[in-house]
């Protein structure tokens with residue numbers, strides 16, 4: 001199962017989310033401060049960026 005790494009935009013904490021592509025696309029909450037300003041940092045299974053444009 002793929003692991004996605006996210007980084008909190010508020011406190012800078014890095015945390016991992018394990019799951020499907022749909023899990024990755026969901027909004028995540030920082031386990032440290034509860035902020036939802038998290039960005040995906042690294043995908044351990046693929047170096048490709050998300051195909052969706054910002």
Ligand SMILES: [Zn+2]
Pocket residue numbers: 008009010011012013030031032033034035
């Ligand atoms: Zn945080």
